Amino acid sequence: MKIKTIAGVLGLFAALSFSPLASAAADANAAQALAKKEGCLKCHAIDKKKEGASLKEISAKYKGKADAPAKLLHHISAGDKVKFADGTEEDHKIIKTKDQAELANLIAWILSL
Numbered sequence: 001m002k003i004k005t006i007a008g009v010l011g012l013f014a015a016l017s018f019s020p021l022a023s024a025a026a027d028a029n030a031a032q033a034l035a036k037k038e039g040c041l042k043c044h045a046i047d048k049k050k051e052g053a054s055l056k057e058i059s060a061k062y063k064g065k066a067d068a069p070a071k072l073l074h075h076i077s078a079g080d081k082v083k084f085a086d087g088t089e090e091d092h093k094i095i096k097t098k099d100q101a102e103l104a105n106l107i108a109w110i111l112s113l
């Protein structure tokens with residue numbers, strides 16, 4: 001990972017922890033459009049299980065946890081291995097957008113479901 005990217009991700013962690021965006025009502029339309037564009041919805045439906053958990057399940061798992069936005073950000077930017085329903089493991093998709101407002105909105109939206 002390039003230094004610049006690390007700095008960007010750390011900056012985003014800070015922005016997510018301290019900005020009102022982390023708790024503010026998300027722009028659901030923009031978030032859903034981004035999730036679609038990034039291919040998230042191929043594996044995560046809003047309310048039913050696909051290859052991955054539904055976004056509502058993910059939200060329920062993290063809701064109320066202070067570090068939820070940071071955890072979600074890690075999941076979608078670090079490319080850690082994840083387990084699929086059939087038991088195979090793959091590196092999780094790394095989200096392409098570097099737009100911090102867009103990312104924060106997507107995360108806030110998932111946590112609002």
Ligand code: HEC
Pocket residue numbers: 035038039040041042043044051052053054058061072075076082083084085092093094095
């Ligand atoms: C190729 C399929 C696939 C794509 C594309 C994908 N995911 Fe995932 N994702 C998974 C799987 C499988 C897991 C791990 C098992 C689970 O949580 O269901 C996972 C886990 C996660 C988790 C962690 C859930 C937890 O329980 O901790 C989050 C958050 C997440 N994905 C969000 C996203 C977002 C946002 C996108 C779009 C940028 C995305 N995923 C794209 C398959 C995918």
